Amino acid sequence: MSALAALGARLLRYLPPEVAHVIAVRALAVGLGPTVESTLDPVLNTHAFGLDFPNPVGVAAGFDKDARAPDALLALGFGFAEAGTVTPEPQPGNPKPRMFRLEEDRAVINRLGFNNQGLDAYCARLAARQHKPGIVGANIGANKDSEDRIADYVTGLNHVAGLVSYVTVNVSSPNTPGLRDLQARDALRDLAGRVSDARDALAGFGAGPLPLILKIAPDLADEDIRDAVEVAVEMGFQGLIVSNTTIARPETLKSPNKDQTGGLSGAPLMGPSTDALRIAAYVNKDRLTLIGAGGVSSGETAYAKIRAGASLVQLYTAFGYEGPALIPRINRALADLLKRDGFATIADAVGADLS
Numbered sequence: 259m260s261a262l263a264a265l266g267a268r269l270l271r272y273l274p275p276e277v278a279h280v281i282a283v284r285a286l287a288v289g290l291g292p293t294v295e296s297t298l299d300p301v302l303n304t305h306a307f308g309l310d311f312p313n314p315v316g317v318a319a320g321f322d323k324d325a326r327a328p329d330a331l332l333a334l335g336f337g338f339a340e341a342g343t344v345t346p347e348p349q350p351g352n353p354k355p356r357m358f359r360l361e362e363d364r365a366v367i368n369r370l371g372f373n374n375q376g377l378d379a380y381c382a383r384l385a386a387r388q389h390k391p392g393i394v395g396a397n398i399g400a401n402k403d404s405e406d407r408i409a410d411y412v413t414g415l416n417h418v419a420g421l422v423s424y425v426t427v428n429v430s431s432p433n434t435p436g437l438r439d440l441q442a443r444d445a446l447r448d449l450a451g452r453v454s455d456a457r458d459a460l461a462g463f464g465a466g467p468l469p470l471i472l473k474i475a476p477d478l479a480d481e482d483i484r485d486a487v488e489v490a491v492e493m494g495f496q497g498l499i500v501s502n503t504t505i506a507r508p509e510t511l512k513s514p515n516k517d518q519t520g521g522l523s524g525a526p527l528m529g530p531s532t533d534a535l536r537i538a539a540y541v542n543k544d545r546l547t548l549i550g551a552g553g554v555s556s557g558e559t560a561y562a563k564i565r566a567g568a569s570l571v572q573l574y575t576a577f578g579y580e581g582p583a584l585i586p587r588i589n590r591a592l593a594d595l596l597k598r599d600g601f602a603t604i605a606d607a608v609g610a611d612l613s
């Protein structure tokens with residue numbers, strides 16, 4: 259990474275978190291981000307959803323809500339980039355301030371509430387990069403004031419199809435009142451069925467089958483995680499992201515911001531989200547491809563998710579704290595850990611801790 263980019267990343271730490279974030283995304287979008295030499299270890303190559311991932315470390319949804327910088331994020335060394343959450347109509351989100359650093363805890367609390375420019379702006383940007391290489395997924399959601407939230411997901415799917423490599427159905431943000439109720443079994447069956455039908459209808463028009471991924475909260479009871487897996491399989495989804503942010507507040511939190519309302523992410527989420535991932539993996543028995551998110555900040559934490567059943571991982575909060583140099587560092591450390599333990603591929607290590 260250039261000295262200038264490293265300095266820029268460090269200076270952003272002194273700004274309020276949402277301001278720093280907006281500047282970082284805009285800087286990436288205009289090409290000010292560093293580009294990592296692609297000297298990635300082949301042990302990191304992995305195949306999932308019918309796609310070849312150069313490495314299993316993706317940027318989680320929320321960083322690039324409006325799809326401004328997916329290619330710049332891929333150039334930082336991410337193996338894939340998930341843009342969104344996008345809602346059909348633009349919406350401002352919750353009043354500011356709505357994003358808080360918990361420095362002492364290496365965590366963030368956010369209650370952004372799906373602030374985004376809506377599908378038209380999002381799809382125009384994706385259309386402009388349509389023939390570029392690299393795996394970009396769309397994360398879709400519902401507008402706060404929508405009268406038919408399921409219809410919003412179908413609208414999202416229909417708009418982004420053909421522009422992305424996969425679609426994530428996000429029913430787990432804590433910042434849109436009632437949204438997480440869509441995770442309950444009957445509601446989820448209704449939602450997943452309609453989205454899946456819409457996907458299948460598109461495939462009839464010559465498009466390949468678009469992989470569908472469900473993203474769940476870490477706060478679900480064990481039987482709700484089991485239901486989510488079963489419904490996702492039954493409705494023809496291909497993947498599950500475990501997890502979104504948590505509304506829980508672990509007692510270990512030290513930061514003065516710990517009682518802010520919103521979703522907690524970062525280091526304190528590693529344990530709970532990996533526990534939820536493990537439960538999903540036990541029930542799943544390799545039917546869905548699992549993606550581990552929550553507290554990934556190092557080769558060790560990425561490796562722990564893989565050993566708990568994840569084929570891919572995603573991160574956001576640690577990237578915000580540590581900047582772009584973190585991504586090649588995680589990939590190098592992960593490659594070393596795989597080799598240390600005698601794994602020739604990521605796939606060989608998936609679920610190694612489960613038996």
Ligand SMILES: Cc1cc2nc3c(=O)[nH]c(=O)nc-3n(C[C@H](O)[C@H](O)[C@H](O)COP(=O)(O)O)c2cc1C
Pocket residue numbers: 318319320321323342343357366368370372397428431473501502503523524525527551552553554572573574575576
């Ligand atoms: C500021 C912020 C905004 C987020 N926005 C979204 C979002 O729009 N959609 C979504 O599915 N997840 C969103 N997330 C959740 C992340 O994608 C991820 O699941 C979660 O933060 C756990 O990963 P981490 O501990 O590496 O941050 C957001 C997270 C943060 C910190």
